[in-house]
Amino acid sequence: MIARLRRLKSDISYLNKARTNLIDAWPESYYRKEFIELRYVNRRVFILNRPEDIQHVMVSNASNYRKSLANRQPLKPLLGEGLFVSEGKVWSRQRKIANPATHTKRLEGYAKIMIEAAGEQMAAWGESGLPREIDLTEEMTLLTSEVITRCMFSCRLGDKGVTLYEAFQEYLASHGRIHITELLGFPEWLPRLSQIKGRKAVDKFDSVIRHIIRLREQSNEQPDDLLQMLFDFQDATGQPMDDLLLRDEVATIYLAGHETTAIALGWSFYLLHRHPEVKARVLEEIEGALQGRVPCFSDLSKLPLCRAVFEESLRLYPPIHVFSRQALGEDKVGGSRVPKGSFMTIPTWVLHRHEKHWENPNDFIPDRFLPENSSKIAPYTYLPFGAGPRICLGKHFGLAEGTLFLAMFAQNFDFAVPDGRKVEAWGRMTLRPKGGMPMIVNRRD
Numbered sequence: 110m111i112a113r114l115r116r117l118k119s120d121i122s123y124l125n126k127a128r129t130n131l132i133d134a135w136p137e138s139y140y141r142k143e144f145i146e147l148r149y150v151n152r153r154v155f156i157l158n159r160p161e162d163i164q165h166v167m168v169s170n171a172s173n174y175r176k177s178l179a180n181r182q183p184l185k186p187l188l189g190e191g192l193f194v195s196e197g198k199v200w201s202r203q204r205k206i207a208n209p210a211t212h213t214k215r216l217e218g219y220a221k222i223m224i225e226a227a228g229e230q231m232a233a234w235g236e237s238g239l240p241r242e243i244d245l246t247e248e249m250t251l252l253t254s255e256v257i258t259r260c261m262f263s264c265r266l267g268d269k270g271v272t273l274y275e276a277f278q279e280y281l282a283s284h285g286r287i288h289i290t291e292l293l294g295f296p297e298w299l300p301r302l303s304q305i306k307g308r309k310a311v312d313k314f315d316s317v318i319r320h321i322i323r324l325r326e327q328s329n330e331q332p333d334d335l336l337q338m339l340f341d342f343q344d345a346t347g348q349p350m351d352d353l354l355l356r357d358e359v360a361t362i363y364l365a366g367h368e369t370t371a372i373a374l375g376w377s378f379y380l381l382h383r384h385p386e387v388k389a390r391v392l393e394e395i396e397g398a399l400q401g402r403v404p405c406f407s408d409l410s411k412l413p414l415c416r417a418v419f420e421e422s423l424r425l426y427p428p429i430h431v432f433s434r435q436a437l438g439e440d441k442v443g444g445s446r447v448p449k450g451s452f453m454t455i456p457t458w459v460l461h462r463h464e465k466h467w468e469n470p471n472d473f474i475p476d477r478f479l480p481e482n483s484s485k486i487a488p489y490t491y492l493p494f495g496a497g498p499r500i501c502l503g504k505h506f507g508l509a510e511g512t513l514f515l516a517m518f519a520q521n522f523d524f525a526v527p528d529g530r531k532v533e534a535w536g537r538m539t540l541r542p543k544g545g546m547p548m549i550v551n552r553r554d
């Protein structure tokens with residue numbers, strides 16, 4: 110009995126550490142091991158770093174797994190039953206409706222909007238007096254938030270972008286941690302204290318999401334965008350999408366469609382600052398490809414190093430740094446029996462730095478992702494966008510946006526972390542820099 114109580118105490122203290130900063134909580138040995146089986150209180154938890162096991166859970170036998178509460182619950186108050194959170198038939202139907210909006214044939218049109226919005230942001234920086242210190246993650250968040258709104262909902266956010274940004278920051282302050290209740294699989298109906306605390310932030314966020322929807326309801330125009338696809342949907346009986354579900358999808362596409370890209374851009378410029386030799390090559394590539402002009406969609410193929418820098422920063426700092434799935438029925442993974450209800454954890458942060466899968470795993474080596482080298486990356490060792498049926502809806506959108514913005518901002522500005530400032534990776538709901546990404550921004554000569 111005493112031994113069990115001691116074990117419980119140590120489990121709870123580990124889980125507490127994990128929920129403060131999950132990155133720091135992964136034991137050193139996990140970066141070498143491929144299959145780890147643990148018991149927390151009454152739950153079986155498997156940590157998977159072996160590509161075949163990851164493929165089994167996320168792809169080949171994905172129907173036996175659902176996103177666990179640890180992945181879904183923290184976002185539910187904001188996103189309701191939107192694509193990121195929903196399961197089963199609702200998810201499958203909604204995914205089919207949204208898929209066409211991110212088809213690669215639409216990318217060229219989206220790229221025009223991205224380039225225009227980045228141009229406006231750069232002009233505003235130029236007018237604001239440089240050099241000055243900024244939080245680069247915040248600035249990139251406001252920009253990508255404007256871009257996703259223009260691309261998917263055909264409207265401009267303007268100042269409302271700041272309201273959404275503030276609402277989400279307030280929300281993260283109460284929901285950003287990974288919760289013990291979710292890790293232990295407490296029932297969904299149980300009220301969480303954080304839900305009560307984050308209510309004001311949800312209302313603030315919701316008011317802008319509903320404003321975006323209202324604008325379309327009151328408009329005579331029907332642009333060819335995702336919002337219109339949601340409006341036009343009718344099920345087999347001719348019923349339109351439920352108002353609340355439509356609201357949840359708008360909230361989901363808005364949030365999933367900008368936050369991760371912005372964080373990844375912040376990390377990309379941080380890594381370039383830390384690696385001047387790579388930065389010099391990046392600037393050379395940009396100069397050669399663009400010769401001082403504004404890029405266009407077709408320039409993307411001329412910027413392989415810019416794209417490789419963005420992909421390598423997604424390896425070292427994957428914004429979604431852990432996946433958690435729960436077994437709906439019994440299974441066998443890596444030769445071990447997986448009882449129904451077990452948690453399958455795929456720790457992207459660890460997988461991307463695993464000694465068996467990567468040479469010099471902690472080093473920033475963008476050349477790994479250059480077209481001539483990328484075939485050496487083994488399948489299911491690099492998962493910044495997930496895998497299987499739940500793979501990111503906006504993967505190509507995010508990669509195009511990340512590459513274009515990296516090229517445009519590096520072409521015009523220089524970014525440097527102020528002397529003496531530490532940038533620390535903080536593994537919360539997403540992998541963010543703790544306290545922001547401080548950068549002195551200056552115009553490049």
Ligand code: HEM
Pocket residue numbers: 176180192193194204211361362365366367369370373423428429432433492493494495496498499500501502503504506507508511
């Ligand atoms: C660099 C940028 C991005 C990264 C790193 C990223 C990462 C991810 C990951 C890892 C998932 C899967 C989560 C899981 O399986 O538990 C995901 C899902 C999703 N992403 Fe992205 N994402 C990015 C950009 C975007 C963009 C631009 C959009 C919208 C245009 C988007 C929309 C979504 C949606 C709707 C889902 C849920 C898909 C589903 O469950 O069916 N993401 N993202």
